Amino acid sequence: MKHYFVINPVSGKADKIDVVNDLIVPAAEKLGIDYELYYTKSKKDGMDYVTAKAEEANGEPVRFYAVGGDGTLYDVVNAAYPFKNAEVAAVPKGSGNDWIRLFGGMDTFLDLESNIQGTPTKLDVIKVNDEIAINQASMGFDAEACSEQGKMKKLPGAIGHFTYTLAGFYCMITRVKHDFDVEIDGQKIPGPFIFAVGCNSRWYGSGIQVAKWALPDDGKLDFVVTRRTMNWLRMFIVMMFHWNMGGDFYKYPFVEYIRGDKMVVKAKKPSQINVDGECHAVDSMTMELDKGGITFVIPQKSTYFEDRKNGTINGDIDLGKKHGKFCKKFMTELDPYNILCNRKYR
Numbered sequence: 113m114k115h116y117f118v119i120n121p122v123s124g125k126a127d128k129i130d131v132v133n134d135l136i137v138p139a140a141e142k143l144g145i146d147y148e149l150y151y152t153k154s155k156k157d158g159m160d161y162v163t164a165k166a167e168e169a170n171g172e173p174v175r176f177y178a179v180g181g182d183g184t185l186y187d188v189v190n191a192a193y194p195f196k197n198a199e200v201a202a203v204p205k206g207s208g209n210d211w212i213r214l215f216g217g218m219d220t221f222l223d224l225e226s227n228i229q230g231t232p233t234k235l236d237v238i239k240v241n242d243e244i245a246i247n248q249a250s251m252g253f254d255a256e257a258c259s260e261q262g263k264m265k266k267l268p269g270a271i272g273h274f275t276y277t278l279a280g281f282y283c284m285i286t287r288v289k290h291d292f293d294v295e296i297d298g299q300k301i302p303g304p305f306i307f308a309v310g311c312n313s314r315w316y317g318s319g320i321q322v323a324k325w326a327l328p329d330d331g332k333l334d335f336v337v338t339r340r341t342m343n344w345l346r347m348f349i350v351m352m353f354h355w356n357m358g359g360d361f362y363k364y365p366f367v368e369y370i371r372g373d374k375m376v377v378k379a380k381k382p383s384q385i386n387v388d389g390e391c392h393a394v395d396s397m398t399m400e401l402d403k404g405g406i407t408f409v410i411p412q413k414s415t416y417f418e419d420r421k422n423g424t425i426n427g428d429i430d431l432g433k434k435h436g437k438f439c440k441k442f443m444t445e446l447d448p449y450n451i452l453c454n455r456k457y458r
Contacts, residue, residue, distance in 0.1 A: 113173045115140065115147040115228070116165055117203070118158055118188055120180030124205030131179065131205050131222070139224030155187055162191035166198045175199040175409065177227075181208040185246065186388040189237070193244045193406060199232050200246075201409035208389065210315040211247045214328070214425070216414040226413040235328040237405035238312055241398060245388045246406065248316050248323075249399050251377050252307030252338075253280075253351075255386035256287040258317065280356060284348060289340045291380045291457065296335050297372040303457050306338040306347070310375050310399045316389075321359035323369075327427045329420075331403045335375050337368040341443075341450040363432040365440035371429065374400040 117136055124131065132149065140147045152158035162176050174197060178188040185202055192198035202211065204218050212221050221227055238245040260279040294301040294308050301308075309316075311323035311334045326334035338361070340347065354361035362369050375398075382393040410416055419425040434443065444450060 113146070113175060114165075114169065115145050115175050115177065116162070117147065117149045117177045117179050118162060118184065119149060119151045120158070120184040120205065121151045123180035123184060127205060131203060135222060135224045136177075136179070136203065139228055143225060143228055145228060152184075152187075155183075158184070158187045159191040162188055162198075166192060166195040169195075169197055171197050173197050173199065175201055175232075177201045177203050179203040179205055181206045182210055182247070182389045183208075185211060186390050189246045189388075189406060190244050193237070199407045199409055201227060201230065203227065208318050210318065211313060211388075213315050213319075214313050215410050215416045220411050220414050223411060223413055226411040227409070230409040230411040230414070231417075232407045233329070233410050234404035235406055235408045236312055236331065236333075237402045238310055238333060238399050239402050239405075240310075240385070240387050241394065241396075243387045243390075244402075244405070245310075245312065245399075246328075246408070247313050247388050248309055248311045249385065249387045249397065250307055250309035250316075251292065251379065251383055251385050251394075251397050252290045252305055252309075253283055253288050254307045254309065254317065254322075255384040255391060257283045258386040258389060259384045259391040277356060280351070284351065288344075288347060288351075290383060292383075293376075293378040294337055295376045296337070296368075296370050297374055299370070301337050301368055302339070304340045304454060306340050306351070308335070308337045308375065308377050310335050316386075317356075320356060322355075324359065324362060325427045325429050327420075327425070328408075330427050331401070332371045333373065333375075333399070333401050335368070335370045335372055336362065337370070339366045339368065339444065341366045341445075341447050341454065343449045346449075363434055365434050365443045369429060369431055371427075374398070 176188050178185040192200050240249040257279040290305045292305050311326040312328045314323050314326050323334040378396040384391050385394045
């Protein structure tokens with residue numbers, strides 16, 4: 113098998129370690145694999161390279177390592193997806209890297225010998241309009257914040273998750289009430305909305321746990337829809353402390369956590385869509401499960417398979433007492449803000 117390391121030269125410039133020369137090359141040489149290093153010149157260039165090499169293999173197995181952050185992984189996944197002979201692996205560089213958290217995180221994936229000798233595993237993916245997401249896709253506040261995050265990186269000292277927090281503060285002022293039509297497996301969800309996200313795994317936004325019980329190998333997607341049924345101050349507290357920091361925002365009854373196969377979101381005006389960190393404006397988003405749609409390499413030293421077997425990692429949903437029928441109605445439909453300010457959405 114040929115191993116291709118698709119390297120984003122811009123990612124991880126501030127890293128103290130040279131991932132390519134200190135980790136990849138020594139491991140590849142020691143294991144004696146047939147490999148090639150490729151430094152991307154642009155997003156399209158990287159995707160074209162993966163496509164060309166997958167076609168060149170003529171059906172023989174090939175493996176592509178996304179050496180960078182979630183954006184590099186997006187490029188490799190979308191280019192490799194049409195080819196059943198292509199495997200995808202990740203070598204993290206820089207900040208972000210939300211997808212790999214479930215399998216052990218940075219240290220696990222930066223053990224290159226373990227990574228190269230990892231287990232190719234069929235995992236689910238999300239088909240989002242004409243794109244493929246391996247981790248998540250969303251519309252609403254979080255997608256707007258992701259879109260603004262790039263601007264925040266230009267600020268002095270703004271790196272990693274802090275850039276997303278800054279973007280979130282900015283978007284909390286004007287982009288937290290969205291007039292969408294949302295339908296999950298035929299079930300209509302009443303609006304308006306803060307955001308709607310479909311998840312194949314648990315984290316996004318450089319460490320925000322948006323879908324506590326999502327699993328990429330259970331043949332289902334976890335849809336998390338946060339409705340705007342409360343006043344701004346209450347919403348700010350929930351979004352800042354329970355969504356951005358605590359990861360327990362799901363316990364509030366205005367959050368719908370539904371496991372299913374398909375979600376359709378239609379916007380009254382163009383809104384940002386976030387597909388594994390790649391953002392652009394759309395009128396609508398259709399996302400649906402592709403079960404076992406990609407082969408991803410889980411490092412040898414990852415405890416994921418063991419944790420799945422013994423239940424340390426499981427998908428059992430427990431939303432808490434506030435999602436009881438009475439409490440849910442009292443804290444959403446009968447909330448004074450919802451009664452007074454959301455009449456036009458009913």
